[in-house]
Amino acid sequence: MTSKNSNAEAYEFARQAVPPIGANDENRLASEQSEEITVSSEELPIEERCGLEDIDTIAEGLLVLAPLEQVAEVVAQLGMRWERDVYGQTIQGCGLLVFQFQGHGWTGILDASVTDKYTRVPTDTFNDYFARFVPNEWNWELQAESLSRLLQTKTIYYSVSDSNGSIGYTYWDNGELMERLEYEDAIWEDTHDEQLWESPDRTFEPFLFESKLRQLRAEEIEDSYDFVDNFLCEQQAYAATSLSPASIQRDDLIRLDYIAFA
Amino acid sequence: MSKPKDFSVSKLLCYRFFCLSAKLKRFISYVALALILVNNTSAVAQAQKLNNNQAQNSSTSPNYVAPQRGVTVNETPSCSNNITFSEYSLDTAITNQYGNKGIVFGGSSPFITTDGANPTSPVLSGSPRFFGAIEGSFVNPKDGVTPAIASSFQLDAGYFDSVGSTALKLYDSEGNLIEQRTNTGEGIFTFTVEGLPVAKWRLEPIGDDPAGFAIDNVCFTLLQVKESAKPYPEFLRDNGVPESELGRYIRESKETYSQSSVLSQSQDDESYDDESYNEGYFEPEIPTLQSNTNSTTNSDDDSGSVPPQSIAELSCAGIGTPLSTEELIKLSKQIKPNATPKQISDAFEAFALDSQGLRKYDERIFGKFDSPERGKKTKSKRTKVVPDAVSDVVTIEPAPSGYGPPLPRLFLNSTFWDAKVLKTGKSERLSESRYQPQGFLDYLSHYSMAAQSLLPRNKHPRGHLIYMTPAGVGVSSGIQNYTGETPNVPFTPVAVYQMVACLKDTGGKPTKDYLQMGYGILLNADFINGLKEVNGKRFTGYPFLFAPLPAGRPSSLKFPP
Numbered sequence: 001m002t003s004k005n006s007n008a009e010a011y012e013f014a015r016q017a018v019p020p021i022g023a024n025d026e027n028r029l030a031s032e033q034s035e036e037i038t039v040s041s042e043e044l045p046i047e048e049r050c051g052l053e054d055i056d057t058i059a060e061g062l063l064v065l066a067p068l069e070q071v072a073e074v075v076a077q078l079g080m081r082w083e084r085d086v087y088g089q090t091i092q093g094c095g096l097l098v099f100q101f102q103g104h105g106w107t108g109i110l111d112a113s114v115t116d117k118y119t120r121v122p123t124d125t126f127n128d129y130f131a132r133f134v135p136n137e138w139n140w141e142l143q144a145e146s147l148s149r150l151l152q153t154k155t156i157y158y159s160v161s162d163s164n165g166s167i168g169y170t171y172w173d174n175g176e177l178m179e180r181l182e183y184e185d186a187i188w189e190d191t192h193d194e195q196l197w198e199s200p201d202r203t204f205e206p207f208l209f210e211s212k213l214r215q216l217r218a219e220e221i222e223d224s225y226d227f228v229d230n231f232l233c234e235q236q237a238y239a240a241t242s243l244s245p246a247s248i249q250r251d252d253l254i255r256l257d258y259i260a261f262a
Numbered sequence: 263m264s265k266p267k268d269f270s271v272s273k274l275l276c277y278r279f280f281c282l283s284a285k286l287k288r289f290i291s292y293v294a295l296a297l298i299l300v301n302n303t304s305a306v307a308q309a310q311k312l313n314n315n316q317a318q319n320s321s322t323s324p325n326y327v328a329p330q331r332g333v334t335v336n337e338t339p340s341c342s343n344n345i346t347f348s349e350y351s352l353d354t355a356i357t358n359q360y361g362n363k364g365i366v367f368g369g370s371s372p373f374i375t376t377d378g379a380n381p382t383s384p385v386l387s388g389s390p391r392f393f394g395a396i397e398g399s400f401v402n403p404k405d406g407v408t409p410a411i412a413s414s415f416q417l418d419a420g421y422f423d424s425v426g427s428t429a430l431k432l433y434d435s436e437g438n439l440i441e442q443r444t445n446t447g448e449g450i451f452t453f454t455v456e457g458l459p460v461a462k463w464r465l466e467p468i469g470d471d472p473a474g475f476a477i478d479n480v481c482f483t484l485l486q487v488k489e490s491a492k493p494y495p496e497f498l499r500d501n502g503v504p505e506s507e508l509g510r511y512i513r514e515s516k517e518t519y520s521q522s523s524v525l526s527q528s529q530d531d532e533s534y535d536d537e538s539y540n541e542g543y544f545e546p547e548i549p550t551l552q553s554n555t556n557s558t559t560n561s562d563d564d565s566g567s568v569p570p571q572s573i574a575e576l577s578c579a580g581i582g583t584p585l586s587t588e589e590l591i592k593l594s595k596q597i598k599p600n601a602t603p604k605q606i607s608d609a610f611e612a613f614a615l616d617s618q619g620l621r622k623y624d625e626r627i628f629g630k631f632d633s634p635e636r637g638k639k640t641k642s643k644r645t646k647v648v649p650d651a652v653s654d655v656v657t658i659e660p661a662p663s664g665y666g667p668p669l670p671r672l673f674l675n676s677t678f679w680d681a682k683v684l685k686t687g688k689s690e691r692l693s694e695s696r697y698q699p700q701g702f703l704d705y706l707s708h709y710s711m712a713a714q715s716l717l718p719r720n721k722h723p724r725g726h727l728i729y730m731t732p733a734g735v736g737v738s739s740g741i742q743n744y745t746g747e748t749p750n751v752p753f754t755p756v757a758v759y760q761m762v763a764c765l766k767d768t769g770g771k772p773t774k775d776y777l778q779m780g781y782g783i784l785l786n787a788d789f790i791n792g793l794k795e796v797n798g799k800r801f802t803g804y805p806f807l808f809a810p811l812p813a814g815r816p817s818s819l820k821f822p823p
Contacts, residue, residue: 056649197693226643
């Protein structure tokens with residue numbers, strides 16, 4: 001088990017991960033140099049993982065650079081019930097999972113629907129069993145801004161969808177939008193020569209990139225997937241997409257809480 | 263069996279022969295022979311006279327003159343194709359005329375001729391007459407070209423005047439000699455072959471026979487291995503798997519499979535009750551997509567692809583109206599006004615899996631799937647791939663003798679299912695989502711249990727990739743014609759299907775089951791059935807695939823209440 005001190009160190013490291021605005025070329029971030037950072041891997045210990053857990057999925061989530069207890073306390077004010085340490089427990093209704101990995105300074109938030117993907121459900125029932133557990137009143141991007149402002153910290157909203165081939169993130173610091181990237185295959189195809197679509201030289205430039213941290217234009221980013229992974233790794237952040245029991249064990253978590261909204 | 267040609271009973275039997283059961287055939291054969299011999303002595307005498315006149319140079323025996331009869335009385339194995347060489351006129355050179363029956367002849371320029379020593383003349387002779395080798399290669403009757411395997415076959419050869427004068431060589435689909443037999447008797451000798459995977463045979467003189475030989479009454483049953491992307495109960499039942507055995511082959515959600523028969527009776531009839539499906543060699547004639555057979559590249563453009571709208575119409579035929587992406591979004595907003603794109607994609611995926619009786623793939627059981635090619639394309643950042651759902655490919659091999667229970671085989675995790683909600687007019691391509699389709703195909707074609715099977719090609723399963731989409735979404739030709747990129751790793755082509763969401767006509771009444779996944783349309787039939795060459799490769803000899811996959815059951819978008 002990782003000690004509280006090492007979590008605090010991780011938190012402090014992550015706080016200082018992104019250099020100030022105007023960093024020169026020598027200090028170019030790894031996210032701009034796509035091959036320098038090893039992306040997250042199931043084989044790595046949880047403390048060393050970073051980037052997106054998986055991209056062959058549909059997921060969105062939130063990372064807050066603050067201890068779990070502090071984040072859950074704020075989120076719980078929006079919900080009806082705060083259930084602590086629910087790993088392995090049955091949860092009901094719609095709500096959010098709030099968790100922190102060992103050795104990580106970031107607390108993650110996912111909607112609880114990730115759990116029902118691994119639950120055998122009676123599929124002849126119409127309404128409830130396939131229900132996505134995300135609360136209707138929860139808006140990820142707004143909450144990213146709100147939590148960043150309330151907790152005076154950094155937050156990252158991230159999304160990935162293999163259904164329509166998209167990926168993106170927004171990065172907030174003290175309630176201020178610092179960086180945003182959005183990529184979608186369909187939009188990329190609309191703006192590129194068809195001959196490039198399956199060429200070995202194919203690129204994945206975002207259709208939107210804005211930043212207060214660095215001088216970089218969208219067309220200079222060759223691979224949005226690499227860029228997102230590397231950006232997360234720079235923050236020492238591991239963005240869970242499914243909390244798959246195949247790759248996340250109980251000992252990997254400091255704690256897993258559930259904020260019920262219904 | 264064919265002479266005299268004006269004898270009505272034998273002609274009738276000839277035409278009807280292979281429509282009757284084996285026992286009935288034999289019974290009628292004996293009766294017919296008796297009729298011929300007893301009541302048509304004049305015809306026989308006439309034939310004998312003719313043959314006597316020609317015996318000097320038109321017989322495979324210098325001494326024997328055969329009485330003519332209409333049908334063979336030889337005991338035959340279960341035989342679904344029978345060739346008597348009375349179908350074409352004398353002196354016709356025979357090559358591929360019987361391709362639509364499942365055999366192509368070759369060797370030393372065979373042709374149809376008379377043989378005074380053979381009671382069922384005319385016969386097939388090599389060149390020079392009665393002294394040339396004759397070959398037969400089994401082919402797919404649908405195209406007359408693609409190699410096939412016979413589970414059993416039989417032919418009459420002779421007239422042999424000496425034992426051991428002629429060899430029958432049997433070859434497998436790779437051209438290997440698997441067995442050689444000789445005539446162990448004189449006269450008209452019947453070669454019967456059962457239980458061997460014979461793709462080709464050759465009959466050739468190896469010793470001295472003064473007047474040579476010819477063949478007649480070639481009778482065979484082609485071995486058909488049926489293959490399906492999932493062990494659908496209907497598929498198992500239709501291919502002879504006992505009801506009590508079904509559970510052994512259905513890994514999950516048995517209760518949903520049992521409810522998946524939502525097809526109307528007419529649809530059932532069209533797809534599965536066709537007589538040829540049950541008794542014939544290949545799948546019944548059903549609407550299939552004709553892709554561009556001239557394509558020889560593996561580029562991922564859309565040239566040669568079937569318009570997505572056509573796929574949607576085929577997929578939703580008899581079920582409902584194809585639902586486009588725009589209509590999906592509109593429908594989603596009616597159910598959940600503030601639905602985000604992520605939620606709509608999620609709801610569609612959940613609907614598609616539910617309709618097909620599938621569960622989200624659980625990585626805990628088998629983990630993620632390795633794809634070195636995806637790893638190479640992504641600089642080792644993504645070396646694995648995960649589809650939305652997986653199922654097991656199943657093949658059913660008929661009992662080699664034609665009797666007894668069939669042999670089903672499961673190939674775990676060899677079918678990948680993935681839902682895609684792309685904009686109308688857009689196509690899924692090899693490189694989408696960080697080369698996810700490339701990863702799917704790489705795994706399925708090289709490393710899946712189906713791909714790594716050691717079975718001979720005619721029994722070899724393939725991986726299946728099934729895209730579940732709204733209408734108007736395409737699957738690129740690069741995905742359909744994937745031929746692998748890894749050298750020195752055995753490659754098996756992947757069957758690529760697409761099934762489209764269909765909006766059911768509920769007659770204006772509100773219903774909870776307003777959507778249904780349509781039939782799975784095979785997009786690359788020409789490629790995986792070896793009818794089309796891609797990148798200089800042609801993958802022939804696998805079990806044929808044409809039929810669509812069954813439609814799903816009615817379901818609905820899965821939004822939060």
